[in-house]
Amino acid sequence: MSGYLLRRLLIAVPSVIGISIVLFTVLALAPGDPFEELATNPAIPPEVRANLRAQFGLDDPVAVRYARWFGSMLQGDWGFSFASRIDVDDLILQRLPVTLFVIGMSQVFALAVALPVGVYSATRPYSIFDQIANTLAFIGFSLPTFFTGILFILFFSIYLDWLPFVYRADIAETGWRWYWEHLRQSIMPIAVLGLFQGASWTRYVRSAVLDVIRLDYVTTARSKGLAERVVIVKHVVRNALIPVVTLVALQMPAVFGGAIVTEQIFRVPGIGSLLISAIQANDTPVIMAVTFVFAILVIFFNLLADVLYGWLDPRISYR
Amino acid sequence: MNEQELRQLIAKVKAGTLSRRAFVRMMVGMGLTAPLAAQMLAYSGLAHAQPASAYKPTKRGGGGTLKCLWWQGATLLNPHFAVGTKDQEGSRIFYEPLAGWDADGNLVAMLAAEIPTQQNGGLARDGMSVIWKLKKGVQWHDGKPFTADDVVFNWEYATDPAVAAVSVGSYRDIKVEKLDSHTVKVIFQKPTPYWADAFVGVRGMLIPKHLFENFRGAKSREAPTNLKPVGTGPYKFVDFKPGDMVRGTINTAYHEPNKPHFDAIEMKGGGDAISAARAVLQTGEFDYAWNIQVEDEILLRLEESGKGRSEITPGANIEHIQLNNTDPWTEVDGERSSATTKHPLFSDPAVRRAMAMLVDRAAVQKHIYGRTGIATGNFLNNPPRFTSKNTRWEFNVEKANQLLDAAGWKRGADGIRVKDGRKLKLLYQTSINAPRQKNQAIVKQACQKAGIEVEVKAVTASVYFSSDVANPDTYTKFYCDMQMYTTTMPQADPGVFMNQFCSWEIAAKANKWQGRNITRWKSEEYDKAYRGAESELDPVKRAALFIRMNDLVIENQVVVPVVYRPRVSSVAKRLRAPLSGWDNDFWNLRDWYREG
Numbered sequence: 001m002s003g004y005l006l007r008r009l010l011i012a013v014p015s016v017i018g019i020s021i022v023l024f025t026v027l028a029l030a031p032g033d034p035f036e037e038l039a040t041n042p043a044i045p046p047e048v049r050a051n052l053r054a055q056f057g058l059d060d061p062v063a064v065r066y067a068r069w070f071g072s073m074l075q076g077d078w079g080f081s082f083a084s085r086i087d088v089d090d091l092i093l094q095r096l097p098v099t100l101f102v103i104g105m106s107q108v109f110a111l112a113v114a115l116p117v118g119v120y121s122a123t124r125p126y127s128i129f130d131q132i133a134n135t136l137a138f139i140g141f142s143l144p145t146f147f148t149g150i151l152f153i154l155f156f157s158i159y160l161d162w163l164p165f166v167y168r169a170d171i172a173e174t175g176w177r178w179y180w181e182h183l184r185q186s187i188m189p190i191a192v193l194g195l196f197q198g199a200s201w202t203r204y205v206r207s208a209v210l211d212v213i214r215l216d217y218v219t220t221a222r223s224k225g226l227a228e229r230v231v232i233v234k235h236v237v238r239n240a241l242i243p244v245v246t247l248v249a250l251q252m253p254a255v256f257g258g259a260i261v262t263e264q265i266f267r268v269p270g271i272g273s274l275l276i277s278a279i280q281a282n283d284t285p286v287i288m289a290v291t292f293v294f295a296i297l298v299i300f301f302n303l304l305a306d307v308l309y310g311w312l313d314p315r316i317s318y319r
Numbered sequence: 320m321n322e323q324e325l326r327q328l329i330a331k332v333k334a335g336t337l338s339r340r341a342f343v344r345m346m347v348g349m350g351l352t353a354p355l356a357a358q359m360l361a362y363s364g365l366a367h368a369q370p371a372s373a374y375k376p377t378k379r380g381g382g383g384t385l386k387c388l389w390w391q392g393a394t395l396l397n398p399h400f401a402v403g404t405k406d407q408e409g410s411r412i413f414y415e416p417l418a419g420w421d422a423d424g425n426l427v428a429m430l431a432a433e434i435p436t437q438q439n440g441g442l443a444r445d446g447m448s449v450i451w452k453l454k455k456g457v458q459w460h461d462g463k464p465f466t467a468d469d470v471v472f473n474w475e476y477a478t479d480p481a482v483a484a485v486s487v488g489s490y491r492d493i494k495v496e497k498l499d500s501h502t503v504k505v506i507f508q509k510p511t512p513y514w515a516d517a518f519v520g521v522r523g524m525l526i527p528k529h530l531f532e533n534f535r536g537a538k539s540r541e542a543p544t545n546l547k548p549v550g551t552g553p554y555k556f557v558d559f560k561p562g563d564m565v566r567g568t569i570n571t572a573y574h575e576p577n578k579p580h581f582d583a584i585e586m587k588g589g590g591d592a593i594s595a596a597r598a599v600l601q602t603g604e605f606d607y608a609w610n611i612q613v614e615d616e617i618l619l620r621l622e623e624s625g626k627g628r629s630e631i632t633p634g635a636n637i638e639h640i641q642l643n644n645t646d647p648w649t650e651v652d653g654e655r656s657s658a659t660t661k662h663p664l665f666s667d668p669a670v671r672r673a674m675a676m677l678v679d680r681a682a683v684q685k686h687i688y689g690r691t692g693i694a695t696g697n698f699l700n701n702p703p704r705f706t707s708k709n710t711r712w713e714f715n716v717e718k719a720n721q722l723l724d725a726a727g728w729k730r731g732a733d734g735i736r737v738k739d740g741r742k743l744k745l746l747y748q749t750s751i752n753a754p755r756q757k758n759q760a761i762v763k764q765a766c767q768k769a770g771i772e773v774e775v776k777a778v779t780a781s782v783y784f785s786s787d788v789a790n791p792d793t794y795t796k797f798y799c800d801m802q803m804y805t806t807t808m809p810q811a812d813p814g815v816f817m818n819q820f821c822s823w824e825i826a827a828k829a830n831k832w833q834g835r836n837i838t839r840w841k842s843e844e845y846d847k848a849y850r851g852a853e854s855e856l857d858p859v860k861r862a863a864l865f866i867r868m869n870d871l872v873i874e875n876q877v878v879v880p881v882v883y884r885p886r887v888s889s890v891a892k893r894l895r896a897p898l899s900g901w902d903n904d905f906w907n908l909r910d911w912y913r914e915g
Contacts, residue, residue: 031782031790037402039786039833042815043488043522044402046833051483055537084394084561085540094560153594157602164604165594166388166587170558170566267589269563277392277562277589282781 005307012299017070019295020288024069027284028062034082034282056082069288079285083278088289092271098169099270102189103259107248109194110201118205119237122213133202140199145258149192149265156188163188167268189266193258197251204247208240242312249305253298322863325359329859332360343423351862352635353424354515354811354901359858361436373897374578374910380569382580382913385894388608390595392562392588397545398524399477399484404903405588407521408609409565411905412584413460413550416523417451417470418515420811420901422632426515427907430454430465430525430551432501435514446510446856451518453501457574459527460555467497470518472528481536489522512856513812520811520902525551553579553909563588573909580912593617599889600627606913607896608889609904614754615689618887625892631690632886634900635808635816637698640678640747640762640801640879642671645839647746647798654828656797658839663741665800669726670743671876673719674801677765678879680712686761687754692882698872712880719769728770736770745800748776748792750783755803758881773801788831795832797839805884811901813865814852820872821849840877 033039034056038049053059057068072079078088121130157165164185171181212218213236221235222228260272267273271290278286310316328345331337339360346356376382393409401407417431426434432452435441441450457465474495477484494506495517505517517523527549534542548556551574554567565586569579587605595608600621611618611629618629646660664670680694696712728736728743736743747762749755759775766773776799778792784804791798808816818824819835822842826834845868852864872878888904890896893914897907 031785031787033786035402036785038485041402041485042818042835043810044485045488045491047480048483048485048487051480055483080540081394081561085400086395086546086561091561095563153597158597161602165602166590166598166604168564168585168587169560170564172384172583264590265594267587269560269589273589274562277394280391281394 005303008303008306012303015299016296020070020073020292021066023288023291023295024066025062027287028065034058034284036282069285078289081278081283081286083281083283083286088285091274091286092289092293095269095271095274098268099256099259099263099272102186102263102268102270103193103255105186106190106193106197107252107255109190110196110198111248113194113198114201114205118202119209119232119240121202122206122209123232125210130206133206137199137202140195141203143196144261145192145196146261146265148196149188149262152188152192153265165266167266169269189262189268193255193262196258197255201244201248205240205244208243209236212236212240242309245312246305246309249301249308252301253294256294256297322860325859325863329360340423346862351865352808352811352813352901353422354420354426355424355813355858355862355865357424357426358515359862361858372910373895374580374912375895375914376580376912377577379571379573379577379579380582382582384583384585385581385607385911385913386605387584387586388590388595388598388605389586389588390590390592390608390610393559393565393586394561395545396548396556396559396565397542398522398526399473399482399486400545402485404610407524408903408905409559409586410524410548411552411903412554412565412567412586412908413548413552413556414524414526415550415552416520416525417453417518418520418523419906420520420899421897421907422899422901424811424901426519428454430457442514446512446514447507449505449514450498451503451505453503454574455501457551458572459529459551460549460570461527461530462572463527463529465525465527465551466500467503468500469525469528470503471495471497472532473525474517476526476531476535476539479536479539482539486522489516493517510854510856512852512854512858512861513814516810516812520906554581554584557583575909578909584908596621596629596889599891600624600629603627603891606891606894607904611887611889612691613887614687615691618691618889619689621889627889627891629690630888630890630896630898632888632898632900634884634886635813636805636884636886637695638692638758638803638805638881638884639698640674640803640881641797641838642674642876642878643797643800643802643838644841644877645797647800652828655791656839658825658827658841662800664743664745667726667738668876669722669728673722673769673771674766675876675879676713676715676719676722677762677769677771678712678881679714679761679765680881681714682761683758684882687757688882688884690885691887692754692884695880695883696873697883698869698878698880714765716765716768723769723771730770734767734770735772743771744774745771746774746776747801747803748778748783748799749803750780750794751777752780758803786831786833793832795826795834795837797826797837803881817849817852817865817868820845820868820877822846838877840872840875842871842875845871 035049035052038044057065080087081091117133121133124130153165156163167185171178173181218235221231260275263270263272264276275290328342332339332342343353343356389405391405393405395406396410398410398414401410415429418426418428418434421427428434430453432454433439435449435451453467459465474490476482477486477490492508496504498504530544530549531542546559553570553573555570557566557568559565567584569582573579592612596611596613596618598604599608601624603626622628642665643656643662645656645658646662647656649660651657651659684692684694723736728738731737747759749759756777763773763775782790782792783794785793787793794802794804820840821836824834824836825839826832826837848864848868852861855861855864886900895914896911898904899906
């Protein structure tokens, strides 16, 4: 097992380097310039721009810039943002907790919806409940998050005036009011992300449970006279969830991607909105760092999925 | 309008038969900026008493939190690095200049004890120097006194090439001397009519010497105060998350009595303009939203909820169509649109004149921009409540047809006009932006009726406005016949703005297309007028020169102005926020208050 892990981690290294090379080249080839605003403002002499470009090393060839970036990255130096001139790791650390909170909560919420609904639908396939759940699930994962986000804002914030739609990371309240305000402003982004994810998981849980529920060992359990609850919870769900766990782990990176849009809509100051504003400002070091973090997350969760699968399903062994 | 007529108008103001404000508006209608108009009056001995502040509250604080929404958050808080308005505004909460510009173009003292004039000995008669008296008893937020040393330091800091400050343009041609602890002298290299640039307005915000002096030169990035500003402004720094939130709390030692009104201020960033307008106008979650570039139709609908209003602040940004003077279809020495060529169609003045008549500005205003884009015939602009006497515009397809007929452009079998084997076919480009595409359609339709075929092209904004030398689609390359965009005037004085028609500014391969003259128009008369304005000390003569420059550009159809675009902000119903088109939104934050 540990040998397998080590091998996987070693394979991950070249893929991370490959990803970084591709990212860097694409960014270097893309049009735009972090000091564009300087160029269009007649009050700023062109020397300032030339000076800044030289200072930040933007005039060197791509290969040299990449080597420099990679070198400092190895020493743990992520560089600094051209727009705000502070260190990129500080920027990301400032934003990460909010993203982790919102994404974490939305995943918990998605599971809380998907598990009971999926299992219940599977135990009563083609019943009214199953039909309704299915329809809603289809609607849920067909609607993109940017659409449901705006829909939620129009309904809950503007029409009903219940919830605020501008997320504020630092709320001036203390004590229980702080929690209350945080909850109020997080409901919509969490619900938007959670429902989208929950909808597809519901379908997945349902089919996984349906696969298992027809197997002989379930019939055996039933014939032993076990209560239906026990059969479902202890015998069926346990086995059905193995592929679901892998799926959840594999989909984590996609969730981070979806969070980018949601963060922008609700003004959640997470790394997603950091990435968007960095792209708008052509702030290469920040774009590099954030996309790199996403790439590492993808690799990590892939590995996690494989390991978890083997741990949950003893039939699989690693060599 | 010539110098003589201007003098007569000023005499009328002196005699009291014409109000100051009406005079300023008239000048502005003529294509001058309000600050320049105010300067003309001051020079003629009509110095304005400091405009009375409309601030009502009688005690400091008690106004709660002022919540502002910027759909692009501030990313840094050092005014000398602040390129975009978002960063300037974030810095302006904490830092102040010696003086700011109000909506009518008057200088309003902030850290200066008084505005320099010739009468009080502040302005030298030869235009070679200005003496600023600083306000006494002003403290930085950390309790240290504000003195002339700080002012001198800001000049040194901004001009240090290793700092690469974006404010250098306002400081590099001056010398600053300390006369005593609260007086500084700004010395120019040559007679300078526009003296109120350094230490004034956007580029004038002052940073404290004692916190920045150890971080000069290449170390400037490391200064902790870059992120934790210590200024003299009405609010003290609390917290800053780049791109997301700037927070401040009341400065109880502020140098003006009873100010500020609010106990705290928040400037939240991110999102988009429409939802920012919603948060102020519809849900009332926020008090103020900046730069609301939203279709007027939507704004009007949001305002119906009655929670707020749109404030339209006249400035000098102008959406205009440029007609290429050079040939974009022939390559000379590796560049198209080379200044050595002539445009095959636009070299005929009749075609240019017809083109100017085919832009239906009234329709553009009515159907696209509403209150946020006002039809105009001038290039140097402001609200045309009094339209210029020199320039006029009309939309007239029939007349355009007659003009082209008379010039020998005959319609071919396909309805497109031809002369000497050249077809009237034009490529018209702009950036991708819904109102601009509608605008293109309106022009294209009118041209069709006049027998001109227009092909429209739209380029992604990030490419179009980039300075990428390798890309053929940038606006500075101008590889097409006509193009449209908004040019902004970042300074209160039209001096820098109007250099975009000077022959030495022509964008070309040699200057990597960084020259500001995109239309590649050459006019000896214009160049002469511009050179004259650079050293003309008499503001009245100088104004006459700028009017002449504007008229030259319009008479020769170098550009076809479409609409001028004022700044639009969303403001909560009870908030009183004095805004100005010549300075930042927060230029007078100390006077913001909420009505009881």
